Amino acid sequence: MYLDQSRMPIFEALQKFKKDRIVPFDVPGHKRGKGNLELTDFLGEKCLSVDVNSMKPLDNLCHPVSVISEAEALAADAFGAEHAFFMVGGTTSSVQTMVLAACKTGDKIILPRNVHRSAINALILSGATPIYVNPDIDDELGISLGMRLSELEKTILENPDAKAILVNNPTYYGICSNIKGIVELAHRHGMLVLADEAHGTHFYFDEALPISAMEAGADMAAVSMHKSGGSLTQSSFLLLGKEMNADYVRQIINLTQTTSGSYLLLSSLDVSRKNLALNGQEIFKKVRYLADYARNEINQIGDYYAYSNERINHDSIYDFDVTKLSVNTLNVGLAGIEVYDLLRDEYGIQIEFGDIGNILAYVSVGDRERDIERLVSALAEIRRRYKKDRAGMLDHEYMSPIVAATPQRAFYGEKKSLPIMETAGYVCGEFVMCYPPGIPILAPGEQITEDILNYIQYAKGKGCFMTGPEDMKIERINVMVGKE
Amino acid sequence: MELWYTERHTDDVKFSIKVNRQLFSEQSEFQRIDVFESNQFGRFLTLDGYMMLTEKDEFIYHEMIVHVPMAVHPNVKNVLVIGAGDGGVIRELCKYDTIERMNMVEIDEKVVEVCKKYLPLTSCCLDDSRLKIYYQDGLRFVRTKQQEYDLIIVDSTDPFGPGEGLFTKEFYGNCYKALKDDGIMVNQHESPFYPEDAIAMQRAHKRIVESFEVSKVYQAHIPTYPSGHWLFGFASKKYHPTRDFLAEKWLKRDLKTRYYNTQIHSGAFALPTYVEELLKDVE
Numbered sequence: 001m002y003l004d005q006s007r008m009p010i011f012e013a014l015q016k017f018k019k020d021r022i023v024p025f026d027v028p029g030h031k032r033g034k035g036n037l038e039l040t041d042f043l044g045e046k047c048l049s050v051d052v053n054s055m056k057p058l059d060n061l062c063h064p065v066s067v068i069s070e071a072e073a074l075a076a077d078a079f080g081a082e083h084a085f086f087m088v089g090g091t092t093s094s095v096q097t098m099v100l101a102a103c104k105t106g107d108k109i110i111l112p113r114n115v116h117r118s119a120i121n122a123l124i125l126s127g128a129t130p131i132y133v134n135p136d137i138d139d140e141l142g143i144s145l146g147m148r149l150s151e152l153e154k155t156i157l158e159n160p161d162a163k164a165i166l167v168n169n170p171t172y173y174g175i176c177s178n179i180k181g182i183v184e185l186a187h188r189h190g191m192l193v194l195a196d197e198a199h200g201t202h203f204y205f206d207e208a209l210p211i212s213a214m215e216a217g218a219d220m221a222a223v224s225m226h227k228s229g230g231s232l233t234q235s236s237f238l239l240l241g242k243e244m245n246a247d248y249v250r251q252i253i254n255l256t257q258t259t260s261g262s263y264l265l266l267s268s269l270d271v272s273r274k275n276l277a278l279n280g281q282e283i284f285k286k287v288r289y290l291a292d293y294a295r296n297e298i299n300q301i302g303d304y305y306a307y308s309n310e311r312i313n314h315d316s317i318y319d320f321d322v323t324k325l326s327v328n329t330l331n332v333g334l335a336g337i338e339v340y341d342l343l344r345d346e347y348g349i350q351i352e353f354g355d356i357g358n359i360l361a362y363v364s365v366g367d368r369e370r371d372i373e374r375l376v377s378a379l380a381e382i383r384r385r386y387k388k389d390r391a392g393m394l395d396h397e398y399m400s401p402i403v404a405a406t407p408q409r410a411f412y413g414e415k416k417s418l419p420i421m422e423t424a425g426y427v428c429g430e431f432v433m434c435y436p437p438g439i440p441i442l443a444p445g446e447q448i449t450e451d452i453l454n455y456i457q458y459a460k461g462k463g464c465f466m467t468g469p470e471d472m473k474i475e476r477i478n479v480m481v482g483k484e
Numbered sequence: 485m486e487l488w489y490t491e492r493h494t495d496d497v498k499f500s501i502k503v504n505r506q507l508f509s510e511q512s513e514f515q516r517i518d519v520f521e522s523n524q525f526g527r528f529l530t531l532d533g534y535m536m537l538t539e540k541d542e543f544i545y546h547e548m549i550v551h552v553p554m555a556v557h558p559n560v561k562n563v564l565v566i567g568a569g570d571g572g573v574i575r576e577l578c579k580y581d582t583i584e585r586m587n588m589v590e591i592d593e594k595v596v597e598v599c600k601k602y603l604p605l606t607s608c609c610l611d612d613s614r615l616k617i618y619y620q621d622g623l624r625f626v627r628t629k630q631q632e633y634d635l636i637i638v639d640s641t642d643p644f645g646p647g648e649g650l651f652t653k654e655f656y657g658n659c660y661k662a663l664k665d666d667g668i669m670v671n672q673h674e675s676p677f678y679p680e681d682a683i684a685m686q687r688a689h690k691r692i693v694e695s696f697e698v699s700k701v702y703q704a705h706i707p708t709y710p711s712g713h714w715l716f717g718f719a720s721k722k723y724h725p726t727r728d729f730l731a732e733k734w735l736k737r738d739l740k741t742r743y744y745n746t747q748i749h750s751g752a753f754a755l756p757t758y759v760e761e762l763l764k765d766v767e
Contacts, residue, residue, distance in 0.1 A: 297624075346653060347652065347653050347654050348652070348653075369621070370591075370621055370623070370646070370648075370649055373621050373623045373624050373627075373649060374623065374649050374652060374654060376624075376627070377623050377624070377627050377649075377652075377654035377655065377658055378652075378653075378654040380627050380654070380658065381653070381654045381657040381658060384657070384661060385657070
């Protein structure tokens with residue numbers, strides 16, 4: 001870092017703006033909260049007083065030339081990027097920008113199938129064709145891992161015309177691929193590397209954690225500051241490497257981004273970036289300690305398996321993010337989603353997500369040992385009261401997809417609605433997924449199989465929150481008319 | 485000059501004691517600890533500003549939380565005490581020579597140190613040879629125990645701050661597991677009077693009912709606690725607090741008490757109608 005990271009240009013401009021007592025005859029119409037007292041009472045006057053519109057002293061997110069531009073330069077410096085964009089549409093907007101900036105209609109993009117829905121959504125928008133690399137599966141844990149380098153190389157050689165490779169760094173569960181190796185391989189074949197770092201903000205500030213995308217030489221990275229970085233929900237960074245044209249990327253961002261970017265979100269990014277740049281090492285050291293402590297305690301309960309570095313295999317689990325408290329629940333005889341529901345309904349504990357075989361508890365600098373103790377004790381109680389035989393439990397998540405049409409063609413093409421159990425053999429025209437984690441079970445353009453339908457029924461039965469299809473009850477699915 | 489200690493009981497009610505002098509004040513790793521001296525209540529201990537005990541009325545709380553279960557269970561040998569850093573519970577337990585082993589788990593070592601120095605009235609028995617003190621999180625300690633204790637006494641602070649974990653379902657469930665098949669758990673159960681306290685009281689009761697076969701509530705009058713009307717929880721796997729009450733046996737022990745007696749024992753389980761209703765609402 002070369003710049004003075006204690007500076008917060010947007011924050012400072014807002015402070016000055018408040019002191020100047022400018023009379024507002026512009027939007028927003030609540031006029032510093034005076035026009036909506038109930039909301040002001042709820043969120044606080046300080047908050048409403050800086051919910052303001054773009055103006056000369058505060059810069060403009062669509063075309064930053066002053067304080068936002070300075071704040072972006074500081075962020076780029078803190079993350080070791082060539083350029084950073086402040087994003088207000090969630091990391092979803094960062095991921096979509098990466099894909100739209102890299103691929104036009106008909107272009108190929110190589111990606112693992114266990115990507116977030118936002119990546120495949122971007123394929124619907126851009127018209128790009130997904131080429132999936134089979135992620136490795138951990139049979140014991142039942143989760144998809146990272147991409148094997150050899151598998152990726154094979155895919156690259158089969159698709160030398162692909163424009164980009166998308167990498168999760170890490171996955172929701174904390175699994176990292178060999179991103180440095182992937183970057184070398186991709187660049188050798190003239191492809192861009194796009195990193196989804198929705199779960200990897202902290203990699204940039206703690207040397208004991210896996211390598212960050214920018215350090216590995218990736219071309220773009222979507223970073224969820226609002227997850228481990230501490231900024232407000234919906235705020236995010238898009239980072240660019242040396243070879244990218246920042247002005248072109250800004251044009252892509254402006255295709256879909258609001259022209260009324262929230263200064264609450266922007267200032268939260270500014271303040272959080274400063275905090276991480278100055279205190280990140282210490283913060284994440286503490287988070288690592290808390291997560292390790294929790295893992296040790298959970299592994300002593302019995303049957304639960306809170307996994308960590310020991311799973312590293314130098315390929316599809318190239319590295320592991322030890323701040324992620326992922327716990328396999330299958331030997332307790334309960335699906336992760338069942339443990340997730342019990343924790344909330346019986347013990348008043350809300351965790352990040354539960355899927356078929358695992359739960360993920362989000363640990364941050366805001367936690368204390370005694371909060372972790374509540375989680376551990378509740379898990380011990382759930383085992384004592386609910387432990388069942390493991391028989392009959394589905395133990396894997398991943399089903400290798402058969403892509404029959406591009407997501408765009410399937411989504412916009414002629415479709416008909418069928419009862420879900422009658423759709424085997426058809427090509428799906430929409431998404432079906434459990435949320436969280438939001439990784440599609442079916443994406444537009446994929447062949448529907450009996451296996452997939454059984455999996456959907458199983459997940460629904462266990463209480464997973466399903467989303468995606470036009471039919472909100474998930475009883476019918478839109479499929480493509482005619483054969484592909 | 486006048487110096488007053490004031491505790492907020494509700495947004496609109498405060499409780500004050502005139503103070504002669506402050507004997508101790510320090511922020512420990514977990515909470516702020518203060519000891520004051522007053523004419524009316526003698527010395528008193530507060531944690532994060534909340535009244536824990538005064539020398540003048542602590543006997544009521546400590547006798548009621550100890551003698552009620554001790555007069556029901558026919559053969560208490562192993563006792564676990566959670567919290568209770570002031571030593572009052574241990575002092576009452578030490579009156580029973582049939583107890584073989586006492587484990588006390590207090591999260592804040594500083595509280596014990598301060599009480600030993602400034603509150604000898606309650607901390608007098610903390611050196612008893614049957615007692616072993618563990619300085620750790622009560623929830624964590626009890627999680628590792630199974631079928632080990634005849635009696636667990638939960639002498640917690642309020643359900644916010646460091647004592648929060650001791651009002652949770654996971655804690656009560658782990659206590660259940662740590663008790664023998666005829667074990668009893670008694671807990672500080674908050675007050676039914678002010679609405680905010682009553683909600684905490686109901687929540688605790690609901691969680692205990694869900695965890696134990698028998699779950700009853702009894703009361704005492706404690707002048708320095710909010711509203712003065714305080715409750716205790718009696719939960720067990722087997723014994724009923726009044727039907728299995730061994731009054732004769734207890735009287736034969738010839739223990740000296742100032743609040744507890746065998747009539748109070750039965751009478752304490754007779755609750756005001758509004759309290760019965762609050763409890764029934766969550767059963």
